[in-house]
Amino acid sequence: MASNTGFRPSRRDLLGAAAAVSATALIGAPAIVRAEAKTLKIAKLLPRSGLFAAAGQSCHRGAVVTPKVLADYGYAVELMHIDFESNVDVARTQTERAIAEGAQCVTGAFESGATLAIAQVCEQRQIPFVIDIGSAPQLTEQGYKYLVRNFQTNPMLVENGLRQIKDLMAATKVSFESAVYVHANDTFGTLSRKAMDELFPKAGMPFPLKDSIAYDPKAQDLAVEVTKIRAIDPDLVMVTSRSSDAIKLVRDMVRQRFEPKAIVSPGSPGLYDEEFYQALGPLADFHLYNLPWANPKSEMTQALAAAFKQAHPKNRFEVDCFNAGFTFEGILIAADAFKRAGTADGPTLMEAVKATNIERHVMTGGPIRFDEKGQNNDITSAVVQSRHRTPTVVLPADVAVMVPVLPMPAWQGRS
Amino acid sequence: MLAIYLNVVVQGVLTGLLYGLMALGLSAIFGVVRVVNFAHGEFAVVAMYAAFVLFRVYGIDPMWAMLPIAVAFFVIGYALQHTVIDAFVGRPDHEQFILLVGLAIVITNGLLLVFGPDAQPANLPYAFDSVMVGPLIIDEVRVYAAVAALAVCAALFAFFRFTRTGTAIRACADNLVGAAVVGLNVRRLYALTFGLGLACVGAAGALMITIADAVPSLGPAYTLLAFTIVIVGGLGSMTGALVGGLLIGVSEALAGFLVAPSMKSMFSFALLIAVLVLRPQGLLGKKPA
Numbered sequence: 001m002a003s004n005t006g007f008r009p010s011r012r013d014l015l016g017a018a019a020a021v022s023a024t025a026l027i028g029a030p031a032i033v034r035a036e037a038k039t040l041k042i043a044k045l046l047p048r049s050g051l052f053a054a055a056g057q058s059c060h061r062g063a064v065v066t067p068k069v070l071a072d073y074g075y076a077v078e079l080m081h082i083d084f085e086s087n088v089d090v091a092r093t094q095t096e097r098a099i100a101e102g103a104q105c106v107t108g109a110f111e112s113g114a115t116l117a118i119a120q121v122c123e124q125r126q127i128p129f130v131i132d133i134g135s136a137p138q139l140t141e142q143g144y145k146y147l148v149r150n151f152q153t154n155p156m157l158v159e160n161g162l163r164q165i166k167d168l169m170a171a172t173k174v175s176f177e178s179a180v181y182v183h184a185n186d187t188f189g190t191l192s193r194k195a196m197d198e199l200f201p202k203a204g205m206p207f208p209l210k211d212s213i214a215y216d217p218k219a220q221d222l223a224v225e226v227t228k229i230r231a232i233d234p235d236l237v238m239v240t241s242r243s244s245d246a247i248k249l250v251r252d253m254v255r256q257r258f259e260p261k262a263i264v265s266p267g268s269p270g271l272y273d274e275e276f277y278q279a280l281g282p283l284a285d286f287h288l289y290n291l292p293w294a295n296p297k298s299e300m301t302q303a304l305a306a307a308f309k310q311a312h313p314k315n316r317f318e319v320d321c322f323n324a325g326f327t328f329e330g331i332l333i334a335a336d337a338f339k340r341a342g343t344a345d346g347p348t349l350m351e352a353v354k355a356t357n358i359e360r361h362v363m364t365g366g367p368i369r370f371d372e373k374g375q376n377n378d379i380t381s382a383v384v385q386s387r388h389r390t391p392t393v394v395l396p397a398d399v400a401v402m403v404p405v406l407p408m409p410a411w412q413g414r415s
Numbered sequence: 416m417l418a419i420y421l422n423v424v425v426q427g428v429l430t431g432l433l434y435g436l437m438a439l440g441l442s443a444i445f446g447v448v449r450v451v452n453f454a455h456g457e458f459a460v461v462a463m464y465a466a467f468v469l470f471r472v473y474g475i476d477p478m479w480a481m482l483p484i485a486v487a488f489f490v491i492g493y494a495l496q497h498t499v500i501d502a503f504v505g506r507p508d509h510e511q512f513i514l515l516v517g518l519a520i521v522i523t524n525g526l527l528l529v530f531g532p533d534a535q536p537a538n539l540p541y542a543f544d545s546v547m548v549g550p551l552i553i554d555e556v557r558v559y560a561a562v563a564a565l566a567v568c569a570a571l572f573a574f575f576r577f578t579r580t581g582t583a584i585r586a587c588a589d590n591l592v593g594a595a596v597v598g599l600n601v602r603r604l605y606a607l608t609f610g611l612g613l614a615c616v617g618a619a620g621a622l623m624i625t626i627a628d629a630v631p632s633l634g635p636a637y638t639l640l641a642f643t644i645v646i647v648g649g650l651g652s653m654t655g656a657l658v659g660g661l662l663i664g665v666s667e668a669l670a671g672f673l674v675a676p677s678m679k680s681m682f683s684f685a686l687l688i689a690v691l692v693l694r695p696q697g698l699l700g701k702k703p704a
Contacts, residue, residue: 049532185677214677220627223426224671231419254543255554
């Protein structure tokens with residue numbers, strides 16, 4: 001006999017309820033797993049192919065050895081290695097995909113345009129994003145809550161770079177009469193140019209900046225650019241480049257027999273990549289770059305270098321240490337926060353990331369800490385010179401391995 | 416300062432000759448077969464990789480590798496026209512466009528699969544050498560490449576001017592019906608022309624590797640460059656292609672020097688727009704009847 005006193009579910013109601021429970025479980029499961037995980041799952045986004053492939057691969061080599069080194073320090077991380085093909089749109093979609101596949105934190109991404117795209121996705125999904133290399137100032141100026149940056153901004157890079165040119169002049173007793181600034185017209189290059197335009201007049205440099213020349217990094221050659229530099233005839237050329245265009249620049253300088261006293265990068269890569277050394281041979285020596293560098297006296301740097309050499313016997317840590325070091329530190333920051341937070345829940349993990357205070361790390365500078373905008377202001381730079389195709393710290397004197405050579409020797413007769 | 420200006424012009428002329436050779440193939444194919452090769456730049460990039468491989472693996476200098484590459488490209492062009500493109504001759508433009516753009520995509524992705532996306536420099540032993548001519552400093556590689564480009568152009572002009580086959584091809588271009596009526600094998604002549612067009616691209620690509628690194632993604636840029644040149648010079652005019660190449664090469668070099676290097680491409684497009692407005696058939700092109 002049927003009851004007429006209470007609710008009696010039909011088969012359709014039961015099926016509906018079961019479907020609702022299943023859907024809730026499916027939607028909620030990743031979040032629960034995310035929060036309860038014992039190992040932090042980090043999406044490591046890099047431009048491992050395309051225009052920035054050389055640098056992306058260099059970062060990747062650092063990323064590959066990081067979990068093992070961190071494990072020795074008591075951190076547990078699992079990396080999802082993702083190539084965004086030096087393409088901003090791919091960076092955005094790959095970040096979405098990585099988060100959908102369970103990434104609890106994101107680090108990267110070397111190129112500022114792609115880094116901005118990744119930041120937007122992480123902000124929407126409330127997933128912490130640790131920028132390991134990416135210098136566009138706006139990254140930490142747009143009020144993102146799920147982002148920190150363990151890297152110098154373009155103004156910081158240029159300001160430190162200019163200051164160290166003065167240190168270089170004082171150390172070598174070589175003076176410059178005039179300078180030209182040459183830069184790629186990509187995101188990194190144009191932001192550096194903006195910083196240079198603002199900071200050079202304030203820096204009190206003892207020589208004038210005669211001109212700033214932008215070039216297309218995808219250009220087949222830089223012959224016209226070099227002719228333009230040659231017409232100005234500066235004795236210092238400051239460059240903001242990547243390795244592929246730095247090769248073209250030096251190649252055309254040699255062809256046109258243009259010999260400045262120094263080629264200095266006030267805070268950009270390009271002049272020390274393996275690709276640069278291999279393409280130019282002895283012509284790759286004596287260029288200078290003022291950048292944050294791996295601290296050879298740090299115990300953690302030594303551990304990273306040892307693991308790197310074991311995993312990549314064909315690659316040199318000395319060449320990769322800038323990219324590998326910052327890549328390592330990005331993952332270290334996430335792992336350290338996860339260890340303190342005890343959860344991978346996005347908002348809680350982000351709180352822990354913001355409270356970071358790591359004394360023991362790889363790159364030059366003080367403890368890793370972030371200001372209210374998420375910027376680490378304690379990273380310092382060194383003056384590094386390529387010697388025998390190896391980046392060698394030449395200033396400041398307390399960490400220098402060799403003394404700087406200025407003016408650089410003539411192109412002809414190098415071996 | 417005058418020497419610097421002269422140097423810029425000389426650089427532009429040398430680069431322009433190479434551009435001209437690349438565009439020559441496109442112009443020859445369109446002038447005779449009336450098919451616009453939208454995969455033109457991609458074929459140039461294939462030739463760059465062929466020269467790169469021959470140099471890296473067998474140590475054959477690209478200046479010499481240019482000859483077998485041109486021959487191979489002639490065969491490929493002949494076969495391609497005979498087997499695939501011939502069916503599209505006379506069909507609507509959009510069908511030809513889709514066919515050749517599809518081919519371009521296949522080539523680019525094939526190169527990506529085989530060589531990866533990274534730039535591959537040939538690193539020739541004389542890549543850094545230059546010669547001084549009075550106050551001018553001229554890159555040796557550019558001089559070699561430009562001389563080789565001129566030689567190929569001269570050979571092609573001589574072929575069309577002085578051989579019976581060349582004359583027959585010109586007859587096809589001038590009056591297709593008349594050529595067919597007098598018994599010329601139009602299909603075979605079209606295939607020969609397509610082969611010759613690709614041989615030009617093959618030679619140009621082999622020479623390009625001496626001044627630029629090979630990258631799969633270069634194809635569309637080269638196609639666009641070749642189009643700009645042939646439209647400026649006159650679509651279908653082989654002399655126009657050479658003149659267009661020189662104009663684009665020199666204008667880019669001067670604009671880069673006098674205005675801003677990063678804006679030099681803008682000036683070639685400005686030149687293109689000016690030609691389209693003032694002389695739509697191109698500088699040396701014939702007015703449509």
